Amino acid sequence: MDHSLSELEFLRPSWRALQRVAAVFRRQSGARPRRTEVRRCTLKRAPHWLGVFVLAGVLAQGQSSHSATYDTERHVRLQGPVTRVDWVNPHAFFFIQVGDANWAVEFGEPLVLERQGWNRNSLRVGDVVSIEGNPARGQKKQAYATSVTRSGQRLFTARAEAPARRAEPTPRWPDGKPRLGPAPGKKGYWGSASASALVENVGTPIPMNRDGLLENLADIDRVAPLQPWAKAIYEFRQRNLLKDDPYNRCVPPGGPRQFLMPNGFQFVEQRELGRILILLGGGDRNWRVIYTDGRPQGQASEAVLSYYGNSVGRWDGDTLVVDSVGYNEGFWFTNGGLPHTEALHLVERFSRPNLNTLHYEVTVDDPRAYTRTWTGTWNIAWVPDQEIQEYFCEENAESTFVR
Amino acid sequence: MTRRLGCLLLGLSAFLMAQEGHPLTGTWSGDWGPSAAQRTHLTFVMTWDGKKVSGIINPGPNSMPIGDVSIDFSNWTVRIQATGIAAEGRIEDLASVHRSIKGTWKQGAVSGDFRLTRD
Numbered sequence: 001m002d003h004s005l006s007e008l009e010f011l012r013p014s015w016r017a018l019q020r021v022a023a024v025f026r027r028q029s030g031a032r033p034r035r036t037e038v039r040r041c042t043l044k045r046a047p048h049w050l051g052v053f054v055l056a057g058v059l060a061q062g063q064s065s066h067s068a069t070y071d072t073e074r075h076v077r078l079q080g081p082v083t084r085v086d087w088v089n090p091h092a093f094f095f096i097q098v099g100d101a102n103w104a105v106e107f108g109e110p111l112v113l114e115r116q117g118w119n120r121n122s123l124r125v126g127d128v129v130s131i132e133g134n135p136a137r138g139q140k141k142q143a144y145a146t147s148v149t150r151s152g153q154r155l156f157t158a159r160a161e162a163p164a165r166r167a168e169p170t171p172r173w174p175d176g177k178p179r180l181g182p183a184p185g186k187k188g189y190w191g192s193a194s195a196s197a198l199v200e201n202v203g204t205p206i207p208m209n210r211d212g213l214l215e216n217l218a219d220i221d222r223v224a225p226l227q228p229w230a231k232a233i234y235e236f237r238q239r240n241l242l243k244d245d246p247y248n249r250c251v252p253p254g255g256p257r258q259f260l261m262p263n264g265f266q267f268v269e270q271r272e273l274g275r276i277l278i279l280l281g282g283g284d285r286n287w288r289v290i291y292t293d294g295r296p297q298g299q300a301s302e303a304v305l306s307y308y309g310n311s312v313g314r315w316d317g318d319t320l321v322v323d324s325v326g327y328n329e330g331f332w333f334t335n336g337g338l339p340h341t342e343a344l345h346l347v348e349r350f351s352r353p354n355l356n357t358l359h360y361e362v363t364v365d366d367p368r369a370y371t372r373t374w375t376g377t378w379n380i381a382w383v384p385d386q387e388i389q390e391y392f393c394e395e396n397a398e399s400t401f402v403r
Numbered sequence: 404m405t406r407r408l409g410c411l412l413l414g415l416s417a418f419l420m421a422q423e424g425h426p427l428t429g430t431w432s433g434d435w436g437p438s439a440a441q442r443t444h445l446t447f448v449m450t451w452d453g454k455k456v457s458g459i460i461n462p463g464p465n466s467m468p469i470g471d472v473s474i475d476f477s478n479w480t481v482r483i484q485a486t487g488i489a490a491e492g493r494i495e496d497l498a499s500v501h502r503s504i505k506g507t508w509k510q511g512a513v514s515g516d517f518r519l520t521r522d
Contacts, residue, residue, distance in 0.1 A: 227453075228476060229425055229426070229451075229474065229476065231476075232476035232479075233426065233497075236497060236498075237498075240498070244498035246423060329422050329423050329424035329428070330422060330423060331423060332423060339423060339424060339425075340423075340424065341424040341425060341428075341451065341453075342424065343453070367453045368424075368425065368451055368452065368453035369424075369425075369453075
């Protein structure tokens, strides 16, 4: 955010209405406006255009990637009283007064923090805290806390994982097939992924941050068998610190990326209807359908192109095998910015070796972007006794900077 | 009020649409000419099949196939050849759905400049 709080306060009265309009319009595949229309708007409605551009800028940065927002090469220590706590999805913030400045401190996703036992009352206005973290890029009074201490007691540690749980057997349906959701009478959802981005499963792990930003650009050739144009685009995105990520503009995280998001997801197996729904905790509460009624997969060229594709699934022993085609090119299908085309064909394999682990494997077949098919895998941890929470991307900018 | 809302929607659309695949895929429109006063409209439709970019110029009764397209990824320079046409330009604003190509255009004995913007 390059706007000061005072600038954004000026926009507050019309913010909600604009958000609704933007959300509706964002989902349209609209053609570019005719030039005459643009010119009329430009000349006669210049004051409104000014507001539009400012607001669009706010919207476009409503959910910036961590790498583009924070400078992980720099560190900051701050101490002061808490003046406000915003316990909101997807990023929780508190504000502290440091001298004459009021700093906005991001300290993780509420859902993840709650997995660790924290809640919205763990930190209160007036508490004096010390934080260590990474400052925002530029001159903004904003930081991402890697630790928060109050009266010598460490409170939050960003990105800490929940403690390991005892392995329990896979819950199963009466016919013996694994349940992908909770056992009857229980709650839970799938939370943290063991990987931050999709990469090919060869050799040693590739160092990268939570957004899929490589620590070393020389590793690009190890990420996936990219065609030259795809490699160039991927490198361009990496060099730009992923700031052009469509997800930052609330575009759905289609493809394997849906299983990398911190807000988790849930399977709803509607066996009587021959389908499985995947409900996403992030990505504007998107949902995806996997048809398991035996229908054949259609041709990619005939599909209505979409963010989550056309998916058909079948069980191969204890593994759900899902075949998907029909993806549009409007999104990044993994953190980190690997490109894909409309020819993308995914084969996903889901297995649940025990209650707490979902093993995910995806084979990527996109001959227009890659030189051959390739496979990536990761595990996803079960979060027992909790539910995914409401999260609307558009709310983020308002909740953290405007309200 | 309706016009104001229309302006708002048009303004937002430029920021919110996306095309993240091959950078040349899609429909492009613009013009070329030897001077600012002499311009000829252009429409390009280009696709990427995994091996080469192909397409047509000015779809319709007077259309012309694109003969050859190449990109230098080190500087995003595009070279386009069709019957009697040789153009070379640079992709600008690569991350935008409305990215553009600007450069030089030669058609027969006439030389000029061109600009194409992805729709």
